[in-house]
Amino acid sequence: MVFQGSSAAISHTGKVRSNNQDSGYSGSNLFAVADGMGGHAGGDVASSLAIMRLQAVDQPFASTSEAERALRDAISDSAAELIDTVAMRPELAGMGTTVSALVMVDDYAVIAHIGDSRIYLYRDDALTQITTDHTFVQRLVDSGRITPEEARFHPRRSVLMRVLGDMDPDPEVDTFIMPTQQGDRWLLCSDGLSGVVDDAHTAKALGAGLAPGRTADSLLKQALDAGAPDNVTLVLVDVGGQHPIFSGTPTIVGSASNPNGIVVPAARSGRGGWLHPNRQAANEPTHFEPEAQFLEELIEEDRRRARRRRAGWIVGLIVVLALIAAGLFGGYQWTQTRFFVGTDEDTVIIYRGIQQGIGPISLSSVYEDTGIPIADLPEFERSAVEATVSAQSLAEAEDIAARLRATVAVTK
Known part of the structure; x- marks a missing residue:
């Protein structure tokens, strides 16, 4: 049946970027966020293509397994379309996008995820991150090499290990099914929100009891007040609740909302990016999917950083102990004058x-x-x-x- 609840979607370029490479979708049963990457125009195209393909999934499903297959197929079709687009326009090579989507089927949420956009669940006054970031830094956290707090400020926090791109026709997408209940609030967002607004402030906004639209505005304001160095996109979904039942046409935000449809830009002259021979120069890109050799360099760099950090702690400890020893020795010497x-x-x-x-x-x-x-x-x-x-x-x-x-x- 058609999902019974209310929702809102909002997207903003932020305070640093010159264009919005994010896209978001809030429909009858489908809700999704895509964060594009790959140059000034490539990210726009990638996230828009993904959202356009996913729209076919915005329908009632007879079962959760059917919805899960439909999500997987739509994302695979998006990957194929990205590859075909780059074949026609080589200057867009290297573009890609994250995808975080959920389909409501009766009392269940069917989730698909790739990249570092996130899906959160706010239930019983507690906020839980449902998806796992497919990033280099998240691997460091999972292996116990750094803490989640260190990950928030790690210089490589935006290096993606998995992404929907133009190189892989069969992307590895996380899909799973979760039960949902009346009063749940689902938040889908790009890292333009999760990277600058911490969980405590996000939970406070979600727990304020405001309608989805006003809650989305509050979260966006917090991101902008924090400097918004990246595009900010979020989709908020309430299951049941006190606010009006969702109805009407789907809401599409970000680059996918272009009223003229997806416009693949004309070729631009200029030197390609260093990760791909034909990649356009990005507007200070925050995301890329590293090649294996470069990933090894990142891992080795992180090891060196960890060694330097340990060496710094050891030197600091030695200095402190030396100062304590010097103080004790000086104090003892003074006692011997008495x-x-x-x-x-x-x-x-x-x-x-x-x-x-x-x-x-x-x-x-x-x-x-x-x-x-x-x-x-x-x-x-x-x-x-x-x-x-x-x-x-x-x-x-x-x-x-x-x-x-x-x-x-x-x-x-």
């Missing part, structure tokens, strides 16, 4: 150091046994010596011992 008068239970002793210790470590040592018997001292002087008498210098300690000796001589 003296006090005490007892060894039989005679009066002049000690070098201070009375305190560090755990089992004593900070004093016997400097001189005066030979003055403790038993011969008057009670007051004996108590004072047993409690120890501090001296600022050796001369002062010797003066104290001399007075005690004189006191013993007087009492005899």
